[in-house]
Amino acid sequence: MLHAALYGDGDDQAVILTYAWDRLLIDPVPGPRGPDDFTGLEPITPAVWQVPAEARPIAPAGSTLPRLAAELPHTFALIDPRQGAEGVTRQLEELIGYLEPESIDLLDVGGDALARGDEPTLKSPLADALTLAACSQVNAPIRLLIAGPGLDGELPLDDLKGTLGPLVHTFTPKDVDPISSVLEWHPSEATGMLAATARGVRGTCEVRDAGLPIPLTDEGPTVHEVDLDEALSRNELARAIMATTALDQVEALSREVCGFSEIDYERNKALWLKDQRPLNLDTETLLPQLDQFEAEARGRGITHTTFRHLTEVLNLDGTQRDALRRLLINSRPEQYAAPLWGIMAASSHHTSRTP
Template sequence: MTRLIVAAGGGGDAVAAAMLDAALYGGEGPAVVLTYAWDRLLIDPVPGPRGPADFTGLRPLTRSVRTVPAGASPIAPAGSTLPRLAAELPQTFALIDPHHGAEGITRQVEELVQHLAPESIDLLDVGGDILAKGDEPALRSPLADALTLAGCCQVNAPVRLLVAGPGLDGELAADDLRDRLGSSVLTLTTADVQPVSSVLEWHPSEATAMFAATARGVRGLCEVRDAGLPVPLTDEGPTVHEVDLDDALDRNALARALLATETLDEAEQRSREICGCSEIDYERDKASWLERRPEQQLDPERALLQLDQFEAEARTRGVSHTTFRRITEALGLGGAQREDLRALLVSSRPEQYAAPLWRIPAYA
């Protein structure tokens, strides 16, 4: 017997899945995490999710599911965090292939259910935008979560929907989600973060970083993403809630429209029609802009001066913490400099490292 956890949005949801596997189930025995290879452009400069054809070294698990072992590699210029996750964490990471729409995801999950006979199937979303209706003005990335929701709702097996860290993705506020959440399953503590602590030192996910930070007791206002969205870090941050799967589908207009989709292009078009956007379109536009912009090289002295200015401006906005992704983009640096910048900041000003976030001093 094993466990199956579907990481609804890919990226940091896969890290959170590993965290919850240990917290909920004690990490005993094997767990399979089914996840997108869908990382931010700082990691993967190619817009959208990666499919099996974008990797070398994948291993077949079922007819349509491939695992991503530590020895796998994305084919350049694509990038992916999954091989490194596989190298550092005990869970098995399997690849969601969204290029066959929701029907393809249903097929993948059902093949895994037949092959693994899992004792539990959890669908996990960090932040809660899987509970969106589709017309919320702050909604920026509805497609990935809605597609996994649509796929899992059609699986002929019981699936439990879990929402971790309500409001931490910066799209739907925790107050707006409160009446959509079910019972609390658990509240994470510092000990629950320990199994993924090494991953949090390098993984770019902002929502999962804040999820882990709040479990460690960090509170305040965190600024995230290139747009500098403010996200409150409260006592709700480390909580995990169970939500009725059918209720989530009834609320999510995009997920309902995706139920019969057979291609990713078809799913994108439904997102444009219902939500007015597709996050892959945003990634395409941003990738084009980044290609035209000359990338700065990391100059340590200049970077620290720029950081001082950024922090001074952040203080005026009431910001107490930020993410390394936010700092990287605010300083005009690219993905190649992200880890070097992080190392520079942590070594230069260790007192400001509220792992895995960066603390903005109250006074200069």
Template sequence: MRLANTRAPTLRWVTRLIVAAGGGGDAVAAAVVDAALYGGSGSPAVILTYAWDRLLVDPVPGPRGPGDLTGLTPLTRSVWAVPPTARPIAPAGSTLPRLASELPHTFALIDPQHGAEGIAHQITSLVHHLNPESIDLLDVGGDILAKGDEPTLRSPLADALTLSACSQLKAHVRLLVAGPGLDGEIPAEDLTARMGPPVLTFTSNHIAPISSVLEWHPSEATGMLAAAARGVRGLCEVRDAGLAVPLTDQSATLHEAPLHQALHRNKLARALLTTRTLAQAEQYSREICGYSEIDYERIKASRLATQPARKLDPTRTLHRLAEFETAARRRGITHTTFRRITEALGFGGEHRQPLRELLINRRPLQYEAPLWRISRDA
């Protein structure tokens, strides 16, 4: 790892810390929550997040650590900020440098290589450095409130690690859930009893500061949160598995949930409390949940590496899109994400943005930012 400098930046005016529970889209949503809850008082919050963009952006399975990026700046001895000039070391990829260039927040890196104990140490050191007035742990979708044995659960590890780490802090941490059910893992109706009433309902005005980010960022859950805040309703198909996620009035809400009740409920998070390596955390996930999401990424990455490169031919692509839309209508689907279209048509992550541009240019009326509306043609 090469450092941009060895002097920690001065953050005298920062008074808020938001921990993005699952990384990726949670970090983008954290910027929305910061503006919506705090109204821009003081400087923008520090957002502590994983560099874990899944295979659509990063072809390397699992989360990235400080050794996977150049140009980081130290905040504390164990926490690094990701400035706009930082770069992932090939073949790794990361959306964090671009986020840092487009949003006014400071993005700091969660390094899970030393398990929940290591993350707890990182957050503690950052709290001592910043002395923030508030600490929020944010999850989009609500799978952080899972028990761990739900058959629909797909990616519990990142959330469980941050929940486990935050529960060990001596400072007060508020657990927030945005867009219940939007990650397609725990249905919104199952989360109702696990969280309080809405703290607020997001509107298009809340989403405006991240509009440019949503034009390129691959997060499906935060994309659906933005669409719901803009008034989009229907049934949205996501991921390579084609999960169907309802977009309702509740999809645009933000809730507070009792953190220690969430820890008591979450079997995986409790098991991770004393973990000191990511490998340990993965093994607990295999034992409790029946799988490790990083194992899934490893298998998928291996499969993708053997697939021949596919050319983005506009005519053939639009024909295949029409077939996909016909089948989606039969399933009752009204919207989908560009990640879902990319993978359903057999393209790799490098084709997602060119494919998105092709579709929007050819059929602009079907673009309900940042989602794609399924054609109603019979």
């Protein structure tokens, strides 16, 4: 979406270097995946591996990257964080040397790359700090872009406004349309809200297992440039981990700087999820539970939510998310504010249709 908006949708497609780090609903194994967690990867350089459509995560791990590679025209390459910031820096340097790209953009949806590290709303600083630390050590011009400021629920929009640089782009429905099919299944809540705001959706969206309220405003579909050095000067964790050579070191410094490691949170949640017994996808059972959730959400001022959040609220397994989505859209199509779920006023009447 960003590549087409900024560079056009011609023959030159992007190489996207990214983590294989999905939520536990997709990947029940805590933390990011490395090359050893996949079959079918293809080497690009000695340290960088491409994730083609034919690649598969090795059970019990899961990953959305192979399906993204199958449905999008770009090349997806895997960030391997196991050797810390020095390892990611080496991967970047090898890839840049091999590709000789015309431009390099570091994209963060939401803006937690700009966190100091002590913000009470900060939940997952590690991945962004690691890439920021690596990019700051590469001998090549890299542009830091923040899309959908505040949409990840990590830093409030008001806290970000003073740090954002010039406006680069504002997404529109035309930008979103080519990836609509991906948004139907991909679990990223921040990207889903980014797309929804680009389509004109406004209100307050409740996300994540904790039920964070995220304002959907006119700032939602914007992309801003931020000076990378200024971001590094703000991000204490990124500065602290620049010389790390192992993910364990990065985690230890995250606990020291931020007071926690999000991988610890995933470990604890994974243990909790093992003891949960998901409900059956039964309309007669689920719809009354949905009605109760929506009534309570309206009382909190919530106008929208995500299917990921609904999956957790309704005590369903991550593998049931797509089935839940189909069931709800078939039952109450008027509430589908693609790719979000709209929470209608109490006086609204639901209509039903059979699948």
